Amino acid sequence: MSEPGSMEFTVPMTDLVIETHDVTPVLGLPIYDIALVMIGVSMLMAMIRLLRGPTLADRVVALDLLAFFAAGAISIIAVGTNRPELMMVAIVVALLTFMGTAAFALYLERQGREAETGRPRDAF
Amino acid sequence: MLFEILEIGMLLLGLGFCLLAGVGILRMPDIYTRMQASTKAGTLGIACIIAAVGFHFKDAIISLQAGLVIAFLFLTAPIASHLIARSVYFFGKRGWETGALDEMADMYIIDVTARSPAKPSGDKAVEDDRPGDGSSSRDRS
Numbered sequence: 001m002s003e004p005g006s007m008e009f010t011v012p013m014t015d016l017v018i019e020t021h022d023v024t025p026v027l028g029l030p031i032y033d034i035a036l037v038m039i040g041v042s043m044l045m046a047m048i049r050l051l052r053g054p055t056l057a058d059r060v061v062a063l064d065l066l067a068f069f070a071a072g073a074i075s076i077i078a079v080g081t082n083r084p085e086l087m088m089v090a091i092v093v094a095l096l097t098f099m100g101t102a103a104f105a106l107y108l109e110r111q112g113r114e115a116e117t118g119r120p121r122d123a124f
Numbered sequence: 125m126l127f128e129i130l131e132i133g134m135l136l137l138g139l140g141f142c143l144l145a146g147v148g149i150l151r152m153p154d155i156y157t158r159m160q161a162s163t164k165a166g167t168l169g170i171a172c173i174i175a176a177v178g179f180h181f182k183d184a185i186i187s188l189q190a191g192l193v194i195a196f197l198f199l200t201a202p203i204a205s206h207l208i209a210r211s212v213y214f215f216g217k218r219g220w221e222t223g224a225l226d227e228m229a230d231m232y233i234i235d236v237t238a239r240s241p242a243k244p245s246g247d248k249a250v251e252d253d254r255p256g257d258g259s260s261s262r263d264r265s
Contacts, residue, residue, distance in 0.1 A: 032135075039142055055155065057208060061159050065149055071174075071197075075173060084181050091192055094200070098203070106207075109210075
């Protein structure tokens with residue numbers, strides 16, 4: 001035990017040491033707990049839209065927003081568990097989201113064109 | 125002390141915007157309005173939250189990474205939403221249940237069948253260009 005709010009234990013049959021932290025309070029307030037709960041509520045609403053979106057485009061938009069919220073939640077967890085190296089994960093999530101959404105948009109466009117013309121589009 | 129107050133303020137502002145984005149994507153009636161709510165409010169909310177995280181760790185590298193996340197979000201989110209809106213407008217649901225203004229109709233000649241040698245029937249394209257019918261040809265077929 002190095003810090004007062006942290007606890008570490010070893011995984012059985014391995015040498016792996018897992019270190020857990022309490023959530024960091026700011027000015028005596030556990031606001032990162034509240035932040036995680038509120039962003040979880042937002043993610044739940046985006047998840048409902050992802051599940052029951054009428055069209056594929058609704059689902060793509062909901063997935064985009066869900067990935068944004070995931071990047072925010074990762075950075076909140078980085079503060080809460082006092083691990084600043086998790087910010088790199090947030091960068092990677094923020095970049096990969098754009099790739100996924102652009103690929104989905106191209107797919108939507110091609111699918112719409114196939115549905116309109118009845119034949120596959122030649123090439124991009 | 126100043127940094128903590130700034131951090132709490134930015135965090136609460138970002139959480140408010142994130143909740144607004146969630147409510148907007150759940151309750152808006154239309155794909156375009158849903159996209160507007162999710163992109164604008166979501167991007168601003170996440171940017172405020174990550175700025176608060178950058179204020180929390182008083183470290184140059186972490187602040188640089190937070191700034192990178194914000195820069196990537198602000199660069200990529202409008203492009204992604206523009207791509208989705210464009211593909212939806214051209215080939216998806218064109219009729220708006222709640223909108224009365226279609227400014228893009230004068231800028232493009234939206235007749236997909238004109239580009240294709242296999243032209244189906246003329247009635248379908250005319251019917252598709254009428255605003256407000258609320259259904260796409262993909263739903264009908």
